[in-house]
Amino acid sequence: MAAATMRKKAEELVEKAMKGNDGSHDASHVWRVRDLAISLAREEGLSSNSDSMEIVELAALLHDIGDYKYIRDPSEAKLVENFLDEEGVEETKKVKILNIINGMGFKDELSGQTLCESLPEFGVVQDADRLDAIGAIGIARCFTFGGSRNRVLHDPEIKPRTELTKEQYMKKEEQTTINHFHEKLLKLKKLMKTEAGKRRAEKRHEFMEEFLKEFYVEWDGRA
Template identity: 90%
Template sequence: MAAAMTRKKAEELVEKAMKGNDSSHDASHVWRVRDLALSIARDEGLSSNSESMEIVELAALLHDIGDYKYIRDPSEARLVENFLDEEGIEETKKMKILAIINGMGFKDELAGLGLCESLPEFGVVQDADRLDAIGAIGIARCFTFGGSRNRVLHDPEIKPRTELTKKQYIKKEEQTTINHFHEKLLKMKKLMKTEAGKRMAEKKHKFMEEFLQEFYEEWDGKA
């Protein structure tokens, strides 16, 4: 009963905290990630452990609250930790949830930070988030986010950046929406941590490759 109440309150916090975000990072994104994470967790054999499943669900629900791209007030960075404290989440469980959330970002992987490979729940939640960033939904989210930041759609003169550092990734200058596919999204397939995530990524990756091929042909007036 307590876990169900905490989940409901977490859902309410998501709705409230993410209300002002563009639709690339809204509550619908979180619901998809939560569903994917629970599905992957079952495939990875975590369903027999109720604590693991609770960690997966709460980390998935809370993972984008306090996202650096959307923070409007410094206090928002502590929303998740404050919520877990208010809900009386046991310290060890709380630290696992925070470790997953704080370590799962692409920028942190670029910096070699935050990889909690020892936590089986980590790869589950990270893969779920990354699966929602690729495929048809991922393409839609990419263009939605680019539009919300008035980002250039495509400029053949601006080449995708290679060997990105965390600082370069966060930097906004000279980023185009199409280059984001090459700088991040097409790399997701190889970065999946779970076997279930790897399987799901195959089809989504192929769809993005086909989309980009069609995009470039139309851009060049060949289709």
Template identity: 75%
Template sequence: MGQHDQTVRNAEKLVERAMKGNDASHDAAHAFRVRDLALSLAHEEGLPSPHSMFVVELAALLHDIGDHKYVREHSEEAMMVERFLEEEGLEESLKQKILGIIKGMGFKDELARTEFGKFPLEFGVVQDADRLDAIGAIGIARCFTFGGSRNQALHDPQIHPRLNLSKEQYMKKDEKQTTVNHFHEKLLKLKDMMKTQAGKRRAEKRHNFMQDFLTEFYEEWEGRA
């Protein structure tokens, strides 16, 4: 087993250890699905080298360790990925590529961005993979799992979705929101935010499935179905 293969195995163990206390919307299974999706998208996009695939695999596996929804910023847990990469002895350029992908891929960060220049293909496939896992059938299941873990109401017609969200509004934890509103505030926007052609192709089906689900949900809620 080469050094890169061993680092991937060690990363898998870290994921299982660090994410075991999370609810099922952001558990180890999510990280492993994102890894598999990212590698699949990378193959479709013709990512050029094993070196690039290693960056994609590690960034995808580690992307949610230290997530702000589960740990305090700048806490010991938030620094876990950086410490892991140092302990694995990765060269600085590799380490910075992986950390750069992880730090830049959040929806909240894109809300705060005013310019969208070119991006490395490694970044595009990892971000698209994470966003694909947030939509479609699994996306619906994850959304309601997370809402349930935070005791959110399923739906309240009196609480309207917050459109044109800022990063600060998106991260507000004390504002009363519903799980269904999250579809309008984020999930239905993801199809048009895909970075790669492979990601766009896959997002289409998942997006349509969510729209059909919401149509049925509202009809049932209002007693029309």
């Protein structure tokens, strides 16, 4: 895993860069993703390679810095690259870390981009991030984000969008929080890259399905 000094500096950068974000994309989210990624990496047999574990941990720690949903200044897009340069991370590791971060988003999968076959660390970090987007934590994060953007909770007249493109997904058009489950969250189980991620996704996915069933029952006044 990442050396203690670099890990501490990366954690400090996370806390500074993500300060002021709503609770769906704050430092706590990053700590959970880092811990999940390390756990998945061990299950996937990457722990025998110290370089792989360092790449996994740093990519997980830095993955949401410069997120397009929260970026306040164009210079923030270079924060991660500048950090890796300042810390003297060797070029091959730096390129892998940046490739993982730049390609792991759902919007990138919609556009057909994938790095999983060439980078085993990619699947581990992406799965960890997606596991934190589903299940009980995922539900809490979804409603936290929706509330921060003043989204409508649910409107039966607004149907979930199907066959989304990257551009449609990123477009800030009126949508509901509940529709986000159908447009993204319920799809993540099938998009897991690692066997360890697939196993963990099962329970979290089922929990979301049960939640939505109860939500619709209560919304319609049937319970």
